[in-house]
Amino acid sequence: xPVRFPSLEFFQALQQRTKEGHDVFEKLGYCDTRFGARIGDxxxxxxxxxxxxxxxxxxxxxxxxxxxxxxxxxxxxxxxxSIRKHGGAGIDQSLNTLTHLGEVMKVQYEDSExxxxxxxxxxxxxxxxxxxxxxxxxxx
Amino acid sequence: MSYYGSTDYLASxxxxxxxxxxxxxxxxxxxxxxGTEQVxxxxxxxxxxxxxxxxxxxxYGYDALPEIPRGPRGAAPRGASYEVDGQADxxxxxxxxxxxxxxxxxxxxxxxxSRQWDxxxxxxxADLEKYERPEEVEIAFAQLCTFFTEVEMIATDLPAxxxxxxxxxxxxxxxxxxxxxxxEARHAEVFRKRVLAGGVGMMQALPQAEHSLxxxxxxxxxxxxxxxxxxxxxxxxxxxxxxxxxxxxxxxxKRIFQLVMQDEARHVSYGMQHLKWIIDHTPERKEQLHLAxxxxxxxxxxQFDSALFEAMIVLAGKGTKPAQIKRGIEIVGxxxxxxxxxxxxxxxxxxxxxxxxxxxxxxxLAMIGLGKQDAVVPS
Amino acid sequence: xxxxxxKDYSQDPQILAKVMKVMGGELDLSWMRVRAGAIAAxxxxxxxxxxxxxxxxxxxxxxxxxxxxxxxFSMAPRGAVLPPGLPSLGYRLNRKSEVWSDLAATLFEExxxxxxxxxxxxxxxxxxxxxxxxxxxxxxxxxxxxxxxIGLVCADxxxxxxxxxxxxxxxxxxxxxxxxxxxxxxxxxxxKRALYGSGALGxxxxxxxxxxxxxxxxxxxxxxxxxxxxxxxxxxxGLGREIAARASNAVDLFLGTRLTQDATRFVAYxxxxxxxxxxxxxxxxxxxxxxxxxxENGVVGWLGARETLEPLVLLAGGLGPVARFYARQADEYFxxxxxxxxxxxxxxxxxxxxxxxxxx
Numbered sequence: 001x002p003v004r005f006p007s008l009e010f011f012q013a014l015q016q017r018t019k020e021g022h023d024v025f026e027k028l029g030y031c032d033t034r035f036g037a038r039i040g041d042x043x044x045x046x047x048x049x050x051x052x053x054x055x056x057x058x059x060x061x062x063x064x065x066x067x068x069x070x071x072x073x074x075x076x077x078x079x080x081x082s083i084r085k086h087g088g089a090g091i092d093q094s095l096n097t098l099t100h101l102g103e104v105m106k107v108q109y110e111d112s113e114x115x116x117x118x119x120x121x122x123x124x125x126x127x128x129x130x131x132x133x134x135x136x137x138x139x140x
Numbered sequence: 141m142s143y144y145g146s147t148d149y150l151a152s153x154x155x156x157x158x159x160x161x162x163x164x165x166x167x168x169x170x171x172x173x174x175g176t177e178q179v180x181x182x183x184x185x186x187x188x189x190x191x192x193x194x195x196x197x198x199x200y201g202y203d204a205l206p207e208i209p210r211g212p213r214g215a216a217p218r219g220a221s222y223e224v225d226g227q228a229d230x231x232x233x234x235x236x237x238x239x240x241x242x243x244x245x246x247x248x249x250x251x252x253x254s255r256q257w258d259x260x261x262x263x264x265x266a267d268l269e270k271y272e273r274p275e276e277v278e279i280a281f282a283q284l285c286t287f288f289t290e291v292e293m294i295a296t297d298l299p300a301x302x303x304x305x306x307x308x309x310x311x312x313x314x315x316x317x318x319x320x321x322x323x324e325a326r327h328a329e330v331f332r333k334r335v336l337a338g339g340v341g342m343m344q345a346l347p348q349a350e351h352s353l354x355x356x357x358x359x360x361x362x363x364x365x366x367x368x369x370x371x372x373x374x375x376x377x378x379x380x381x382x383x384x385x386x387x388x389x390x391x392x393x394k395r396i397f398q399l400v401m402q403d404e405a406r407h408v409s410y411g412m413q414h415l416k417w418i419i420d421h422t423p424e425r426k427e428q429l430h431l432a433x434x435x436x437x438x439x440x441x442x443q444f445d446s447a448l449f450e451a452m453i454v455l456a457g458k459g460t461k462p463a464q465i466k467r468g469i470e471i472v473g474x475x476x477x478x479x480x481x482x483x484x485x486x487x488x489x490x491x492x493x494x495x496x497x498x499x500x501x502x503x504x505l506a507m508i509g510l511g512k513q514d515a516v517v518p519s
Numbered sequence: 520x521x522x523x524x525x526k527d528y529s530q531d532p533q534i535l536a537k538v539m540k541v542m543g544g545e546l547d548l549s550w551m552r553v554r555a556g557a558i559a560a561x562x563x564x565x566x567x568x569x570x571x572x573x574x575x576x577x578x579x580x581x582x583x584x585x586x587x588x589x590x591x592f593s594m595a596p597r598g599a600v601l602p603p604g605l606p607s608l609g610y611r612l613n614r615k616s617e618v619w620s621d622l623a624a625t626l627f628e629e630x631x632x633x634x635x636x637x638x639x640x641x642x643x644x645x646x647x648x649x650x651x652x653x654x655x656x657x658x659x660x661x662x663x664x665x666x667x668x669i670g671l672v673c674a675d676x677x678x679x680x681x682x683x684x685x686x687x688x689x690x691x692x693x694x695x696x697x698x699x700x701x702x703x704x705x706x707x708x709x710x711k712r713a714l715y716g717s718g719a720l721g722x723x724x725x726x727x728x729x730x731x732x733x734x735x736x737x738x739x740x741x742x743x744x745x746x747x748x749x750x751x752x753x754x755x756x757g758l759g760r761e762i763a764a765r766a767s768n769a770v771d772l773f774l775g776t777r778l779t780q781d782a783t784r785f786v787a788y789x790x791x792x793x794x795x796x797x798x799x800x801x802x803x804x805x806x807x808x809x810x811x812x813x814x815e816n817g818v819v820g821w822l823g824a825r826e827t828l829e830p831l832v833l834l835a836g837g838l839g840p841v842a843r844f845y846a847r848q849a850d851e852y853f854x855x856x857x858x859x860x861x862x863x864x865x866x867x868x869x870x871x872x873x874x875x876x877x878x879x
Contacts, residue, residue, distance in 0.1 A: 029255030050187045100386035112489040119405035143736035144813040145729045149820045159876040171722040171826045181714040189639030215668035215731045216723035228728035253636040260568035289596040297682035304675035318703040325696035336574040342555040345595030347604035354606045358521035435520045442528040447550035500529035
């Protein structure tokens with residue numbers, strides 16, 4: 001069934017993928033973090049525990065999150081399109097590349113420890129978004 | 141200079157008699173009455189499995205571990221019954237919890253065990269030839285990876301140098317160090333493989349970096365060496381890994397940096413939490429740490445002069461044409477300020493913010509036109 | 520700080536000038552011409568990935584390492600260009616035969632690929648259905664207590680030596696890092712085994728402590744390697760087989776099997792290392808044999824200790840099976856000593872006398 005991006009349904013579909021594709025996530029190891037994806041003005045929160053995405057939601061206090069990846073909606077849409085085209089983020093569209101200089105996508109955080117969790121679980125978080133390759137996404 | 145034990149067993153009448161007794165079926169079974177605490181231990185999360193957090197119970201746990209565990213100096217596991225006078229003394233030198241401990245260290249270890257990966261099979265090496273790489277970019281990348289191959293083993297050698305001197309009561313820390321040792325061996329391995337798969341081969345070693353490595357290895361205490369290595373040096377390398385992922389010429393390289401970055405961030409987190417533990421529990425050691433970091437920062441500054449610096453510029457600009465160099469300089473300049481900002485952020489998180497004012501990086505930032513205000517991570 | 524920079528670089532105008540020059544766009548780029556030798560290694564065996572053997576070609580491989588390394592005491596990678604000004608990091612193991620085994624790279628690759636994590640790979644809940652009696656439960660926990668001690672000290676032994684090894688021997692250094700985590704995992708897994716459910720640790724064995732101190736305090740690396748890898752781990756491997764063979768539940772079967780696998784890598788390195796050392800420097804045989812005479816006395820103490828032997832008897836249902844296990848394991852051990860080039864140790868070792876005392 002097609003899902004619209006951005007939407008809560010999109011993140012719920014990714015959450016489901018962490019269950020269906022659990023082998024991939026188990027291979028990457030524990031991932032314990034609550035982080036956010038701010039797409040335009042909307043904040044989506046994502047909670048990982050052990051190997052799996054436990055919860056996704058909209059809104060909430062960003063200060064309660066380890067870090068927030070924030071970018072204009074157009075940039076997120078480009079990233080999702082790249083994932084769908086290449087079967088995973090293209091060379092210019094990985095989360096680290098987009099966030100590295102803080103010019104394109106920003107990593108917002110309250111404390112260094114939460115910030116470092118972005119790096120500690122980088123491969124899992126990238127894989128979470130890369131699972132969009134399995135979805136029928138309508139970019140709106 | 142070896143130890144050969146205190147008993148020649150077969151010449152000991154007691155031992156021989158015991159063997160004969162056992163042969164007759166007479167078992168002593170005194171060990172069955174160990175008198176150790178019985179605890180309820182189960183996996184709180186079946187998917188996570190049975191972790192050290194689940195085993196943190198009573199006399200077996202780390203919460204109950206005092207600053208100075210008096211008595212145990214041998215191989216007896218924490219919580220086992222042992223004789224203070226009868227134990228074989230391994231002469232541990234680090235016997236204070238604050239010498240080695242870090243908040244969350246048990247979690248870091250479990251995370252490390254769960255997030256192990258294999259440089260041989262997790263990287264799509266065979267794909268490397270699918271991607272066109274300009275020769276000058278590959279040369280610069282080879283220099284970068286030669287550097288990483290060179291420096292990564294310090295983060296094995298330094299903790300190993302101290303691990304065997306730690307009292308076995310601190311086994312969560314020792315386990316974490318062992319996990320770091322294999323992480324770093326894997327990093328040295330993956331970068332060596334990348335250099336030798338790239339077509340250019342090894343480039344030159346960097347004397348400036350080597351002097352820093354020597355200073356890390358020769359640290360006077362574990363905590364001083366940890367502050368230098370885990371917090372400052374690995375923090376710098378973590379930022380460089382992010383940079384390297386950003387400028388990676390192929391998806392194969394991006395994969396490498398995504399994986400090494402995770403391990404490095406865990407090591408930096410341990411360093412930050414060890415420093416925080418010291419500041420919270422033995423604040424009198426602050427001045428000693430200041431002195432160590434004064435010198436550590438001095439060594440770090442010396443590294444600005446190296447082939448590495450130029451290689452990073454070539455990589456960031458994707459070539460050596462003037463416009464590419466210009467773009468490369470902008471990016472590398474940003475990276476270097478970011479390294480310092482993130483270091484200051486970690487000092488702040490560890491409760492060591494008074495270090496920021498005193499830092500040797502401050503005059504440097506001022507000289508390149510960045511004031512103190514700019515060099516602080518916004519909170 | 521023990522090592523002090525020759526100047527305070529934060530106040531060094533030369534450094535700043537160099538930085539500003541480069542930041543101003545004046546790059547030197549002469550380093551781009553300083554290369555050691557082109558190579559484009561690729562995986563040679565499908566399915567294995569890119570192994571250390573695949574990249575060990577020409578001057579980058581270990582064949583070119585001289586017996587005595589005199590050209591590099593820094594952390595520069597093997598085969599890199601060594602510019603003037605590299606400091607010495609004070610390595611004390613600079614002789615190839617002191618540490619080398621041709622198997623090191625293979626064992627490192629194997630160890631990584633066969634890794635496991637006690638937290639989630641062991642089927643812990645199977646212990647709840649275990650049908651062992653109370654005394655057997657306590658016996659198993661007592662054996663676990665010993666394995667925790669072995670794991671702790673045997674992680675420290677490679678740690679004690681690895682930082683003193685010249686970086687030219689990086690395959691061996693990688694393997695020692697693997698040994699650190701393998702031994703750590705033994706300590707972790709058996710600690711968790713002892714505590715799971717309504718668990719407890721047992722009694723620290725004085726004799727085991729003595730043996731571990733002898734291994735830990737071995738005066739040279741070859742002596743440490745012989746005593747830990749060859750001698751101690753031959754017996755640890757045997758105990759892994761014994762635990763797996765006597766297992767009454769899936770956990771003990773799993774742990775016994777994994778212990779056997781992991782311990783065998785220690786043994787394989789130990790045998791091959793000593794074999795190559797004996798080939799290069801046969802005169803070392805006597806000092807190593809002398810060292811093992813004492814270590815084997817420690818082994819006799821450990822195997823005869825009440826905290827080792829009695830739990831094994833309870834788990835096996837009598838002394839007979841344990842005596843046979845000791846006898847078989849001793850045979851395997853002496854075969855390994857001979858394969859390592861140490862000759863027939865039976866005549867000088869105290870272990871056969873112990874086996875005979877208990878009727879094996």
